[in-house]
Structures are given as structure tokens and as C-alpha cells.
Amino acid sequence: MEIKLKKQIETLEREITLKSVDLDEDIEDFNVDIHDFKNQDKLITISPRCVRCNLCVEECPINVISSSTWLKRAKIGEGCVQCEICAQTCPVSCIYVWDAESEIKENDSVEYTLREIKVPHRNLKMEDISINREECIGCGSCLKYCPTNAISLRSKEYIEAHGEACPSAGAIDTEDGNMFSYIDKNRCCGCGSCANLCIQGAISLKRDLGPVVIYSHIDVNQDICVACELCEDNCPVDAIKVVDGEIFLNNDKCIRCKECTSRCPVGALNLVLDD
Template structure:
């Protein structure tokens, strides 16, 4: 996705003025005036094609993805730190990392662009159906992304192991818990690196206090980064008040 759309600056100013009427201290005749500016952001979203495998839920290091069920797809929560691990993990590429740019000049321009994210290795090693539990409801068939499951009338679920990718959607949605899966999931791929400018750092400890996985510490006058723990999110680099931390694409 690479989309750009615009609106007139006067329209946005009118919307600001309209919303200001809800403020207690607003004055009649208030006119919203917006100066020229540019704002960049990034967000992660899950499309309706979610197959309910819950891999993203299991792999999120900060519990920022809500559980999916047969009636509800997974959802990114407000505590997301944009590490992109969920997008790397999704077996059907329905989790999107989107960069947004909003620019106010003569017009207001919004630009949305999908970020290319590599995918981790995912492979099914063993999958089987417990014949004593399966009640032939075929819920698993509905969510299998590769059509690897069939439920003949009056029989238990049949799985084509050559077509199965090991995502686990069937095991997650099965109401009877009748599907057992063993899979191989590869390591997270490093697409960024965190640069630390020791000379600029003022030892304020903001990075240490805000790191969601305790991967960064201040030791004397130096920043110490635990490479094994670090998930390359955007927390420390965006909160550092002096720009001593910076995420850079590899």
C-alpha cells in the first residue's frame, strides 16, 4: 500500500474551530489557525484476513496483542512499542507496519506506506487430531489459510500434512482442543540496530526507566545495552531527550 490523499487547509482549520466549541474556555468566533508543519509516525495494524493462529499473541514481548478467537481477530493494543515482531511472525502477512506522514502547507497531505517486513521461518513438524475429542464441527476448516484440513461428513478432521504450514490456527480455534501441533519457528530477523552516542548521553536514565524489556542500563557515565534482550522497539530512541539513542535500518 502506498496512498496519498489531501484536503484543503481551510477545511482542517474549520474542523479545529468546530471541535473547539466543546471546550469550556472556548470563545465565540474562535478560528483555528494551523501553521505549516510535518509530522511522521508509524503504526501497526491487523487486517480482517487474520486466521486466528495467535502466533502474534504468543510472540509479542510486551503483551500488546489481544487474543483472537473464532469470532474475533487479534488486535494491536495501545501499549505496542512497534518492535515489528508480530509482523515478522504472522504466517499470512495480515499484520501491516505502516509509516504515515502528515504535512500542512497550502494543503494538508496525508501519506500512508506499507513497510516491507521480512518473515521468520515457520514449519510444521508434527500435527495430529485426537479422534476421541473431535466432534466434526469443521471450525478448523474455516480458518486454515492453506486449505489443508477437510472434515468429511460424519468423520473426524483430516489434515494434509504436505499443505500444512504449522501456523496453529486450527489448534487455536478448535472448541474441543482436539488438534496437537509441534512446529518450528525461526528467530526474529534483525532489520535495525540501535546506535548509542556515549558522548551525547547525559545519564538521565529515561531510557533505563522506560525500556519495556529491561535491556538498557546506565552504568556510571555509559549506556550499557543487552543485545540479547533488546527487541529494537522505538521506546528509548523516541524518549531520549538529547538524541543519544537512534534506531537505524540495517
């Protein structure tokens, strides 16, 4: 997937000026010239298809993703180090990693190009899921975001015929009679959206989430390291230590986020894709 956006330079310069000058300053004294500019970076976004499972929130190693609610999807906040773990974890692949490039074009416009970067996906399997009928109030909140339509409203007779005890209380009163939430385990993917949204905490889920897929590593060149310790100071998961002028990297803790490589003043650390 590739997305292109354009904005006129004059418009962008005006926006920068308005954001850069205090309201009580004379805006005419502040000029911006952004010609001959090109920048490339990585961007991670969460699409509106978010199913409110909060798996990305739970798995973010530095806790910068805010929880989703019934009304809003999860949101990646400031401080994201672009480790891609959230994108690998999302059970419905609605978190995208982009190669983001911005460039000044000859027609005095700024062109933004987003190219999707395909990332490997972690395995996710539902082991068991159940509804506590004593706690369920029959509100139906568990149905809305289920990505596989594994949850439906069923009659007491249907649920009991499928091996579940079903009390008369807690039913949703419809034209078809009293209906209850029912989970088809054969269709459940184990995302946990229903459990996260249940206001009663009536849904219990056991799932198996596979390990993060490792397809790169940090290459360390000890010969040119100057022992400035910037890598250690900026590692968000405390995976690097500099001892007696030598870098020690804990690969089990490292999340391949490039914080250390981008901070190293001599290029002693580099993120390398595995063959």
C-alpha cells in the same frame, strides 16, 4: 504499496474541536489552526486477512495485541512500540508496517500517505499436527480460516485409509454421510489457526518458529550521555541499564523499538540499520 487519503482542513479542525472541548463548554471559544504542518511516523496494522492463529499475540514482547476470535481479528492496542516483531511473525503476512506521513497541502486539505515498509520474515515450519478423535466433536470450526486449505471434511473410510484411527462418534452429518475433519500435513504451514479456534482443544500442533530477524542495532555514544536514565526508565523490555553514568545495552533483550532513542534528550542513542 502506497495509499493516499485526503481530508479538508476545515473538516479536520472541526473534528479536533469536537474531540477537545467538553460538551458543556462554548465551542466558539475554542479555535484550532493546523496550517503549515507535516508529520511522519510509523504505523502497524492488521488486515482482514487475519487467520486467527494468535501467533502475533504470543510473540508480542509487551503484550499489547488482543487475541483474535472466530468473529474478530487480532488487534494492536495502545502502547505498541512498533518493534515489528508481529509483522515478522505473521504466517500469512497480513500485518503491515507503514511509513505514515501527513502534510497540509496548498489546496487547504490534509494529505495522508501510507507507504508500506517491507520487513524480513521469520521462518515457520510445521513439525507435527494431529486431531484427538476422542475430543473432536465434528463442528468444523477448524476449517474456516486455514490459509492453505489443509483441512477438509472426509469420510471415516478416507481417514482410516490414510493411517488414522477414526471413531464413528463425533462426525459431521452431511448429505454425503458422516464426515470428519482431516488435516493434510503436506499442506499445513503450522500457523495454528485451527488449534486456536478449536473449542474442544482437540488439535495438537508442534512447530518450529525461527528467531526474529535482526537488521538494525542501537548505537550508543557514551561521550555525550548525560546519565538522565530516561532510556532505562522507558525501555519496555528492560534491556538498558545506566550504571555509574554509563549505558549498558543488552542486545539479546533489545527489540529495536526506538523508545530509548526517541526519549534521549541529547541524541546519545540512535537506531542504525545494519549493512
